Amino acid sequence: KYFYKVLFFPDEDYPCKFYAWKGGCKLPICNFPHVETSFKLFGDYLYSARSSLDVCVYTITSLVLCEIILDVHKSGTPVRVIIDDESDNFEGSLLKKFRENGVKLRTDKSSFLMHHKFVIIDKETVMNGSFNWTRNAITANNENVFITNNPEVVKPYMEEFEKLWRYFEPN
């Protein structure tokens, strides 16, 4: 009845984004592979969000993942992002881009780490593991992402998200 899936990283390469998520690649010469990868599947789940996308992740520095979030946001799906405040100070932070585009964003207020790495799609599916949203997590590090739609798992993550969202409310 419920599904359980585990993705492992690193992938050998990024998938072609047109092939992966944009309905097909028409480039005469494409530099990116047209293959299923862990990251393609990860992106598939993010793009599948219709009613909500709730992201709670220590750091986001991957341009591709930033672009996916903005695509989902622009498609009309409400997106909320919780991120560690230290990530906000990185050179070239992508959070500015989120703010400029109106993505709802909250950062932790403590000197400790908001170290979660989970996402909830449509309050129905959770993805959770070691995977920060960085380039190295995709094509270099050993990482895992566990995915399920079992409500016994989704519910506690949903509650944690709402708790932190309230707790990190801007004053």
Added chain:
Amino acid sequence: KYFYKVLFFPDEDYPCKFYAWKGGCKLPICNFPHVETSFKLFGDYLYSARSSLDVCVYTITSLVLCEIILDVHKSGTPVRVIIDDESDNFEGSLLKKFRENGVKLRTDKSSFLMHHKFVIIDKETVMNGSFNWTRNAITANNENVFITNNPEVVKPYMEEFEKLWRYFEPN
């Protein structure tokens, strides 16, 4: 039939280890709380290992967790630890203690991160999440650990462990 559990951190404090895992605390005055915490449950699962304990985690700097691993090892349960090689260079590394006591230990060989944070108990139960084995993960950071004995989840982590164990074999 199968169970699904999610632990969230930080805990407010460390549990008294005698109360938690040593059959009861007899101290007239004990400085540690005698309560159930996320970390007590995490430790319960580690101590429950009988036939094997396979740890695959980016870093181990918590003395308490080091002690638990050594206790399990000394009880006769075969323990294997995979850890990132960068963790091996930390000041006061606990890995020396593992080696001296004969715990089987392998480190990744790459310049990238062995960033997993999972443990498999008796090839039957997996614990996985954002939780590195550090002091801050227990009592300071926002962290999660998902636990299940569903073989659909345990099996892929077991396969990943065996793959990395072979791959990181010392020459």
